[in-house]
Amino acid sequence: MKSKDLPSSLKRRQVSLVLGAAVLGISTTRTAHAQSAADYPNKAVKIVVSFTAGGTTDIIARSVGNLMAEQLKQSFVVENKPGSGGNIGNEMVARSPADGYTLTVASVGPMAINPTLYKDLRYDPLTELVPIVLIADVPNVLVVSPKLPVNNYKEFVAYLKSQPKGSMNYGSTGVGTSAHLSSFMLMDALGTDAQHIPYKGAEALNDLLSSRIDFMFATIPSVISQIKAGKLRAIAVSSPKRSRSMPDVPTVAENGIPDFAAGSWFGMLAPRGTPQEIIDKLNKSANQAMVSLEARFISEGADPVGGTPEFFKDFIQKEYVKWKKVVIASGASAR
The missing domain is CATH 3.40.190.10 (Periplasmic binding protein-like II)
Structure with missing residues (x-):
């Protein structure tokens, strides 16, 4: 018997079952996300740095990661993946599972300059990586x-x-x-x-x-x-x-050049699709770490920033627009 031949009472029951299953699926997903965030992290977290060890990005990532490890009672391990102006490491993170266990500390280059500089990027850092926190401004x-x-x-x-x-x-x-x-x-x-x-x-x-x-x-x-x-x-x-x-x-x-602004900056990001509860947990921990690191960062040449994921997202977009104009004007290009 086809659906259109069913009695109206059975049709209503069929629709109710479908809707109930959908609601149950949404509820189950939300519960799973809540549970994953509640016990997150329950294993080591990897922070990918797209540049060599000992550089500014690496130092900032290790400093923040060490304090986050103390707060969240789990290891935060830095892995250096240099190459292609930071694209190799960032793409690796973008292709990783969106579960909060693979993150990146990236800089202005891979996030705001490279989308214009490189004509053959295999991923879009502006959409495939989600902001967690802007760590520091480094003039x-x-x-x-x-x-x-x-x-x-x-x-x-x-x-x-x-x-x-x-x-x-x-x-x-x-x-x-x-x-x-x-x-x-x-x-x-x-x-x-x-x-x-x-x-x-x-x-x-x-x-x-x-x-x-x-x-x-x-x-x-x-x-x-x-x-x-x-x-x-x-x-x-x-x-x-x-x-x-x-x-x-x-x-x-x-x-005498009032609009001149061309500094570097560094922030933490995760793969697109990472549950918001985990993003928020990481953001809170990173902000707490920066309070402890403020004096050290300033002495070493970095100005701590912090803030919400939304603030960082808006910041990246503005930086992309600014640097796109500069890259085009300079004629710089990388293959």
């Missing part, structure tokens, strides 16, 4: 070798403009990185030019220390010890406000 600082005859931003600009266009050079940690694009933005705003020399990782800093290159923008944590030791001279920071780590160093913005 880039314009640094020069003490052998360069400049002591402050005004002298740096005057010296730069006194040289033939393109005769000076600057280093970066790679094409399309915030270090590269920060210098491009500054040259563009000043109406001058310098030769860009991309490096891999710390090689740029080594050449700056030996005066093989003239200047570069670098994250404060990566150069703060050399600045304190007098091996490098800090000229200006790229953030809209002065860094709490280096309050005596002025911003580029306060030196």
Whole structure:
């Protein structure tokens, strides 16, 4: 007998059973999520860092992960997966089960710059990774070798403009990185030019220390010890406000380029579909960790941020829009 031939009472009963099963399924799913969040984590949590050990991303991930492990009574293990400007590690996390046991601490490059810089990304970090918390803002600082005859931003600009266009050079940690694009933005705003020399990782800093290159923008944590030791001279920071780590160093913005903002930042994310209860639990724990880490972060060159997942989501979107314009203007491209 077909459904249309059933008596109306049986039809009503059939519909009720279907609806009941659907409601039961939703209720069961919600209960499972609630239970998974209640006992989460019950095994080790992996934090994937898409860069090499010892770098700024790695240090921040380990610092926050260690305190979260103490709070949540479970191991948080950092695994380094460098390559392709941070894309390899982030894609690995995006493809992982959405159960809260594989996370990433990512930076401005993989999240906000690479979607424009790379034309063949196999995943979309803006949709396939969900924000947990913005951990820290890390301004880039314009640094020069003490052998360069400049002591402050005004002298740096005057010296730069006194040289033939393109005769000076600057280093970066790679094409399309915030270090590269920060210098491009500054040259563009000043109406001058310098030769860009991309490096891999710390090689740029080594050449700056030996005066093989003239200047570069670098994250404060990566150069703060050399600045304190007098091996490098800090000229200006790229953030809209002065860094709490280096309050005596002025911003580029306060030196005549009011809209200049080109810093780095670091945040924790999870695969799309991770239960909101787990996201909220991780967010609470990370925020608590940052309270304990505030003094240490500031001394090392990072400004702790914190906040809600929603705040971080909006922040990433704004950063993507900002950096998309810069990448296109610079002509930078990575394959």
